[in-house]
Amino acid sequence: MYRCPLCQQPLLANDAGLQCQNRHQFDRAREGYFHLLPVQQKKSLTPGDSAEMIQARRAFLEAGFYQPLSDAVNQLFTEALAARTVDDRSAPVLLDIGCGEGYYSNRLAQALPQLTLYGIDISKAAVRAASKKYPKLHCAVASSYQLPFADSSFEMLLRIYAPSEPTELARVAAPGAWLLTVTPAPEHLLQLKQQIYSQVRLHPQAVQQQQGFHHHKRQQLSWLFQPKTPVELEQLLQMIPLGYKVNAELNAQLCRDLPAIKLDFYLDLYQRDSSA
Structure with missing residues (x-):
């Protein structure tokens, strides 16, 4: 499955981890993951989310606040599996790109135990947290722009x-x-944006085209998140990029008012061209 991020040759397992024919070695971490992000692919010393952000995200997600999204993801993949041809008896393999601390991957594994799941994230803290809690996930620190996997690896x-x-x-x-x-x-997050910006720009509605895939269906999923405590609101702010725009004064106001916040998502399902 894995290929070397330095020379793109296949990586083979050895006692310590993975190695390619050019003797590039990638040791297995104590938690079970691989670090496949070379220095030249980093844009900072510690790219991605920090350990504090990962901890806040895990607490927020495990409280069930985004479970409707996770359930919708599981349902769409359940339908996709059901559409497989009878002759296709191979065990399906899934890659979670930007797997974070593993919440969505783990719930997918529970809903569809026939899946083999791989996950990558640029954050070492996220991958460590995912591997430590969910040892059945195959995780690696890696770039989503240079995926360390062989061609045609995933269904x-x-x-x-x-x-x-x-x-x-x-x-x-x-x-x-x-x-x-x-x-x-x-x-998505409209009420927060209204507090931050004098003029709010809504996210675009257009379906994004994906090279080599055709768009199959779109589902829009929306609900209101009503924080009951300042801690729940703080956890949300720590896990969204918009949180960086919230200054101390606004943070105090939000924690005092605990406004309901709209969560609004597009789930777009594409299929790889069969002639690929």
């Missing part, structure tokens, strides 16, 4: 918010593979 791809390189998604997707993306719909 399913999941991308929740994570940036990616379209040609890389198409490269690692097998012919007929499914790609599910989750992106913000127009009114």
